[in-house]
Amino acid sequence: PVLAGRLHYSPALPPLRAGLLQRMPAGTALKIHAVYARPFWRAAGLSGVAQSAEGVLTETVDNTPPGAPRAVLTGFAYGAEAALLRRQAPGARRRAVLDHLTALFGPEAGEPEEFVEFDWLAEEWTRGCFSGHLVPGAWTAFGPVLREAAGPLHWAGTETAVHWNGYFDGAVESGYRAAEEVRRSL
Ligand SMILES: Cc1cc2nc3c(=O)[nH]c(=O)nc-3n(C[C@H](O)[C@H](O)[C@H](O)COP(=O)(O)OP(=O)(O)OC[C@H]3O[C@@H](n4cnc5c(N)ncnc54)[C@H](O)[C@@H]3O)c2cc1C
Structure with a gap:
């Protein structure tokens, strides 16, 4: 998420998505x-x-x-x-x-x-360890958009996993889920 938040999007990300990425630093x-x-x-x-x-x-x-x-x-x-x-x-x-x-x-x-x-x-392309986490208060306010597609953009990554969030298993699970979302949208 910390790297996704540094990308330039056009059109801009939906406000809650942008807010979520501002509140999800990588661990230290x-x-x-x-x-x-x-x-x-x-x-x-x-x-x-x-x-x-x-x-x-x-x-x-x-x-x-x-x-x-x-x-x-x-x-x-x-x-x-x-x-x-x-x-x-x-x-x-x-x-x-x-x-x-x-x-x-x-x-x-x-x-x-x-x-x-x-x-x-x-590590420039990781920027922290072990994974991104939401700061206090962010789950309740911004958590609901964690897996919400933004137009044609679908979100994978271990931080979006339901099981084993923050681990390899979670990364794989999230990849299957995002791929299924894309398949359905097509
Ligand atoms: C030291 C360490 C130990 C760990 N130990 C374990 C463990 O024992 N067991 C376990 O299950 N998990 C462990 N983890 C966690 C595991 O590595 C992560 O959960 C998993 O790698 C996350 O996968 P991901 O696909 O979500 O993200 P990532 O693996 O971070 O993949 C994101 C990819 O996107 C690339 N990228 C970034 N920006 C761009 C861009 N602009 N354009 C193109 N590509 C870009 C990055 O280079 C990276 O390859 C560990 C992590 C660390 C750092």
Whole structure:
């Protein structure tokens, strides 16, 4: 939706549709991968999955591909924490993330062989992560036009899904629904 709102439409979008797109920002998330020689956390009986109510990383997972020669812990920073990290210099950001991993998984977590970060806000053709969401008050006022066609324009995208909104399944579902709308209109 954030990208759809940046397009120029002629004729202009219906007012409620335009209003909806103004109230549907993309989420804010940073994704990091810390790569290690071995999955040391497993030896300690840990899964690598963590949820933190405080600190820079809200979630972590063991993201080691099957049969991979090295091990990967992946972490996500969301919302205010992601924005805070984004403002920091790369070195300070790395330190803050590794300090969090160390607190969760021990000192080995602080010394990865490789550190990869990905900022979805910086992706010009995505502009955020994981998906668009309506700001407070917008569902009730603008939500009813979420899937409403604007003349010949039909809306797909995971944000318009009824099930698994914000996920791949939702994206596929919305594609079928929009295609069916177009088929009927023809
Ligand atoms: C880091 C991350 C992890 C995720 N993990 C999961 C997961 O584990 N499971 C899950 O189910 N979902 C996950 N998701 C969510 C999933 O990726 C999305 O729900 C899904 O990709 C949305 O599909 P879509 O077709 O609605 O939109 P998109 O995949 O965003 O597709 C929109 C396309 O439009 C293109 N585009 C934009 N503007 C224009 C333009 N002007 N002209 C032409 N093309 C344009 C874009 O380049 C893009 O290819 C994740 C997302 C992120 C970012």
